[in-house]
Amino acid sequence: MKALLGIYEEAWKRWGARNQRAMLAEECCELAQAALKQDRLFNGRSVDSLCEEIADVELLIESVCHNQHLRERVDQWRQKKIARLINILRTPDALSKSPGEASEG
Numbered sequence: 700m701k702a703l704l705g706i707y708e709e710a711w712k713r714w715g716a717r718n719q720r721a722m723l724a725e726e727c728c729e730l731a732q733a734a735l736k737q738d739r740l741f742n743g744r745s746v747d748s749l750c751e752e753i754a755d756v757e758l759l760i761e762s763v764c765h766n767q768h769l770r771e772r773v774d775q776w777r778q779k780k781i782a783r784l785i786n787i788l789r790t791p792d793a794l795s796k797s798p799g800e801a802s803e804g
């Protein structure tokens with residue numbers, strides 16, 4: 700993991716914070732496209748494409764979190780979101796709604 704963090708720092712220095720965040724946004728778009736394509740073209744290639752884009756996004760998220768020292772704050776948000784999801788799942792009338800429909804934020 701320590702070696703990977705060094706790679707993230709090297710990439711951050713080479714391409715800069717702004718470009719790294721732009722790459723994250725681009726990869727998020729590619730992931731969205733791959734997720735939508737899987738429903739339309741369910742086959743081995745679409746699943747592999749989805750996995751590739753998830754890996755791209757995960758790496759850039761890890762890099763941004765590391766280089767901007769965001770991990771603790773992101774983890775706090777994760778805990779809030781998980782608690783909200785659990786609350787939604789335990790609310791009987793929310794069962795047929797998506798998380799976005801069932802609550803605010």
Ligand SMILES: [Mg+2]
Pocket residue numbers: 726729751752755
């Ligand atoms: Mg990609």
